[in-house]
Amino acid sequence: MRNAALLGLDWGTSSLRAYLFDQDGKVLDERRSECGIMALPAPREQDGFPLALEQICGDWLKTNTSLPVLACGMVGSQQGWKEAAYFDCPADPKVLAQSLTEVLFGAGRKVHIVPGLIMRGDYPDVMRGEETQIVGAMGLASAASDHATIVLPGTHSKWARLDKGIISEFTTFMTGEVFAALSQNTILSRLITSAEGAQSVRDQAFQRGLEIAGKPESGGLLSAIFRTRTLGLTEQVPGFALADFLSGLLIGYEIHGVQEKFQKDAALYLIGDEKLVARYVKALAIKGFQSTVLKDATQFGLWRIACAAGLVP
Amino acid sequence: MRNAALLGLDWGTSSLRAYLFDQDGKVLDERRSECGIMALPAPREQDGFPLALEQICGDWLKTNTSLPVLACGMVGSQQGWKEAAYFDCPADPKVLAQSLTEVLFGAGRKVHIVPGLIMRGDYPDVMRGEETQIVGAMGLASAASDHATIVLPGTHSKWARLDKGIISEFTTFMTGEVFAALSQNTILSRLITSAEGAQSVRDQAFQRGLEIAGKPESGGLLSAIFRTRTLGLTEQVPGFALADFLSGLLIGYEIHGVQEKFQKDAALYLIGDEKLVARYVKALAIKGFQSTVLKDATQFGLWRIACAAGLVP
Numbered sequence: 001m002r003n004a005a006l007l008g009l010d011w012g013t014s015s016l017r018a019y020l021f022d023q024d025g026k027v028l029d030e031r032r033s034e035c036g037i038m039a040l041p042a043p044r045e046q047d048g049f050p051l052a053l054e055q056i057c058g059d060w061l062k063t064n065t066s067l068p069v070l071a072c073g074m075v076g077s078q079q080g081w082k083e084a085a086y087f088d089c090p091a092d093p094k095v096l097a098q099s100l101t102e103v104l105f106g107a108g109r110k111v112h113i114v115p116g117l118i119m120r121g122d123y124p125d126v127m128r129g130e131e132t133q134i135v136g137a138m139g140l141a142s143a144a145s146d147h148a149t150i151v152l153p154g155t156h157s158k159w160a161r162l163d164k165g166i167i168s169e170f171t172t173f174m175t176g177e178v179f180a181a182l183s184q185n186t187i188l189s190r191l192i193t194s195a196e197g198a199q200s201v202r203d204q205a206f207q208r209g210l211e212i213a214g215k216p217e218s219g220g221l222l223s224a225i226f227r228t229r230t231l232g233l234t235e236q237v238p239g240f241a242l243a244d245f246l247s248g249l250l251i252g253y254e255i256h257g258v259q260e261k262f263q264k265d266a267a268l269y270l271i272g273d274e275k276l277v278a279r280y281v282k283a284l285a286i287k288g289f290q291s292t293v294l295k296d297a298t299q300f301g302l303w304r305i306a307c308a309a310g311l312v313p
Numbered sequence: 314m315r316n317a318a319l320l321g322l323d324w325g326t327s328s329l330r331a332y333l334f335d336q337d338g339k340v341l342d343e344r345r346s347e348c349g350i351m352a353l354p355a356p357r358e359q360d361g362f363p364l365a366l367e368q369i370c371g372d373w374l375k376t377n378t379s380l381p382v383l384a385c386g387m388v389g390s391q392q393g394w395k396e397a398a399y400f401d402c403p404a405d406p407k408v409l410a411q412s413l414t415e416v417l418f419g420a421g422r423k424v425h426i427v428p429g430l431i432m433r434g435d436y437p438d439v440m441r442g443e444e445t446q447i448v449g450a451m452g453l454a455s456a457a458s459d460h461a462t463i464v465l466p467g468t469h470s471k472w473a474r475l476d477k478g479i480i481s482e483f484t485t486f487m488t489g490e491v492f493a494a495l496s497q498n499t500i501l502s503r504l505i506t507s508a509e510g511a512q513s514v515r516d517q518a519f520q521r522g523l524e525i526a527g528k529p530e531s532g533g534l535l536s537a538i539f540r541t542r543t544l545g546l547t548e549q550v551p552g553f554a555l556a557d558f559l560s561g562l563l564i565g566y567e568i569h570g571v572q573e574k575f576q577k578d579a580a581l582y583l584i585g586d587e588k589l590v591a592r593y594v595k596a597l598a599i600k601g602f603q604s605t606v607l608k609d610a611t612q613f614g615l616w617r618i619a620c621a622a623g624l625v626p
Contacts (some may be wrong), residue, residue: 004614057447119406124543156500156539172543173535174499181494187469188486217436220570221534222486225470250535257533273391 004028004064005312007057008302009111011075013038014131017298018057023313025303030055032268036079037074047083050105061106068311070302072114076186078099081111086126091167093135096142097308114305115137117167125172129298130158133271136301140158141269148267150256151291153251153276155180159258171261173254176276182225184242191232205241206248206279211288213252214259238260251283271297293312318625320370321615322424324388325442326351326402330611331370338616338625340609350387350394357608362394363418374419381624383426383615386442389414394424399439404480406448409622410455417582421482427618430480438485442611443471446584447480449614452583453607461580462571464604466564466593468493472571484574485501486567495538496556504545510553517562518554519592525550527572534566564596582609 005023009016020029033056035041040048041055053069061067064121065311069247076084094241100112116128130152137150146165152158154274155177184189188204210233228246231237268284268291270277277293284291306312318336322329327349333342346369348354353361354368366382368373374380389397397414413425429441443465450463459478465471468490475481495501521544531537541559544550550558581597581604585592590606597604619625 118547119549121534123540124547124549125539126543169529171532171536172539173532174534174539177499178535178538179494181498182491185498186490200544212436215407216573217575218570219436219484219486220566222488222491222567223484223570223574224490226438226485227485233439234431234433234437236437250462253533254535257531259537260529261532261536304587 004060004067005068005304006298006303007064007067008061008131008306009053009069009071009075010073010129010298010302011071012036012073015292016056018053018060019299019302020057020060021299021303021306021312027299029060030299037077037079044081049075049103053105053111060110063124068214069109069111070100070114070306070309070311071111072132072298072302072305076113076115077128080113082113082179083114084115086128087131089117089119089167089170091117091131092165093138093167093305094308096135097305098129098300099293100305100309111118112306112309112311114302116283117170125170127158127160127170127172130160130170131167132301132305134160134162134301135304136299137271137294138162138165139271139298139300139304148269149262150230151268151270151280153270153272153280157223157254159262161262165261171258173257175250175254179247179250182228183246188225188228188242188246191229192242193239195240195256197238201238202244203242205237205245206282207286208237209245209250210283213249213257213269216288224249248283249278251280252287255283255287255289258296268277268292317373317380318617319384319616320373320380321612321619322366322382322384322388322613323386323442323445323611325349325386326395329365329369331373332368332612332615332620333373334612334616334625337619338613340612342373343612345370349388350392357394361498362388362416365425368420374422381425381619382422383413383427383622384424385445385611385615385618389426389428390441393426395426397426397428399441400428400444400482402430402480403434404430404444405478406480406618407621409444409448410618411620413622424621425624426537427615430483432482438483440471440483440485443473443483444480445614445618446610447473447614448617449477449610450582450584451475451605451615452479452613453610454518454605461582462575464581464583464593466583466585466589470567472575474575484571486570488563488567492531492560492563496559497540501538501541501555501559504542505555505559506550506552510551514551515554515557518550518558519595520599521550521563522558522563523565523596526562529570532582537562537566542554560592561596565600566594568596568600568602581605582607603607 006021035052082103319334321332348365395416
């Protein structure tokens with residue numbers, strides 16, 4: 001890969017993805033390993049990070065001895081290779097790109113790490129990794145840069161608002177993690193089964209959860225989630241569809257929470273795992289919002305930040 | 314105890330309480346064992362239930378061979394001694410008392426089991442054991458019978474409305490169980506410490522959580538709970554007070570959910586564990602509600618149901 005211009009790393013808690021870019025930002029090659037920052041091939045004190053990097057793309061680094069390396073994600077956390085201090089939001093991606101943290105490896109080579117974002121104040125919030133996806137989204141959808149909301153569903157869903165090229169604010173929702181905790185570690189787990197069942201019944205249960213969310217008569221989230229049990233007990237929803245009901249309910253409350261906090265008129269862009277994003281597209285449509293799905297936001301974000309940082313010509 | 318008139322049993326999942334009443338409803342003696350329905354001295358098929366009863370108060374039953382026995386709680390669930398089918402709410406305690414389920418033990422003796430309550434419809438709800446506490450509360454506070462709200466904080470908090478001697482509706486909030494799941498099984502557990510710290514700081518954190526609850530800018534519960542992490546990360550709340558913050562937040566959302574669902578003008582009566590009830594009294598006061606704490610509601614409820622059922626003269 002003689003014409004390689006950048007090695008981009010998406011280095012999270014449970015996985016590591018490497019992208020090799022050419023000078024036009026095209027991805028020449030892509031690799032994935034399980035060496036997330038919590039599953040390194042050796043302890044961090046024993047060069048776990050450079051070893052993981054060597055394992056996944058030592059050949060690329062050897063062939064291109066001056067190849068710049070840019071990494072985003074939990075690799076920049078306190079538990080990562082080197083802490084990249086949070087960058088304050090509202091954030092201008094161009095300034096963010098001037099605030100990379102450097103860590104040395106091999107014979108004088110550097111990895112540049114993208115900082116996470118922080119919202120300060122009475123309702124502080126943080127993200128790490130998603131900032132790069134958002135910068136990618138701003139390039140993928142030119143309209144998104146001007147005035148839009150980016151939604152990143154996941155364990156911790158993030159909703160970010162963009163205004164005239166600036167990431168103006170964002171909010172985290174623990175939707176995915178709360179779903180896991182409720183469906184595995186509470187009484188709700190008892191009636192939820194993994195049996196197969198009609199997709200139409202599952203879809204109905206998902207929609208029922210969505211529609212209850214935010215209604216005053218539901219008594220709020222802490223009460224509404226108990227319906228996962230009582231709709232099962234009263235046989236209104238079969239066991240195989242109760243997880244869908246709970247999922248719809250929680251995603252519905254996430255959307256309800258955003259509606260109270262953010263303006264509603266912005267265009268919505270979704271980034272993330274295909275199946276989960278499809279669930280959000282459906283939920284948003286039921287709630288009356290149109291949304292557009294963006295792909296490859298992480299890799300494009302790495303490329304854009306590298307350009308703005310001057311790592312590539 | 315020659316003058317004993319009733320044996321009352323409060324038989325839950327993890328404990329069994331026995332009350333010996335005289336003919337005026339006074340408690341002559343009281344015992345507690347760990348033999349909840351999930352911790353019987355033998356499997357249910359091998360007489361686990363009568364064995365547990367024999368262990369805790371065999372002497373009382375032997376001395377008083379015609380002593381009537383009334384039980385409430387999970388002993389009447391599907392996993393209990395015998396299922397006592399749910400009684401429909403709105404519920405008149407006098408009619409409820411005519412709907413006891415009988416189970417035989419020993420030489421032709423009976424245990425009478427109080428049914429739980431069910432709310433049917435689009436938002437079904439159930440309780441088992443609390444109905445007896447509510448009937449007790451109606452007797453303890455004469456005003457409560459007319460028009461009031463009874464609050465039973467716990468793993469699954471119950472809020473019940475009383476109108477002219479009828480239990481007219483109730484709602485469950487999974488507050489206690491959600492607190493446990495979030496503080497033990499999610500990322501929030503990482504910053505929460507059990508270190509000792511100033512009570513005033515803990516009180517402030519509790520109040521901060523309470524005040525955020527329900528505010529639009531909090532983004533709703535799924536977002537607000539993430540502040541347990543970010544207020545810790547930004548060192549606004551020390552680790553030893555983060556559990557108090559989360560507790561205040563969840564209790565605040567419970568009260569917020571009730572406010573949306575129920576009328577607000579009713580008198581509030583609290584029943585339950587002393588420490589937890591004190592927390593709710595404080596929370597309700599901060600939210601502008603006066604409340605009265607009632608004691609011994611379970612035993613008084615057992616007595617009142619026994620009287621209405623004709624088990625005692």
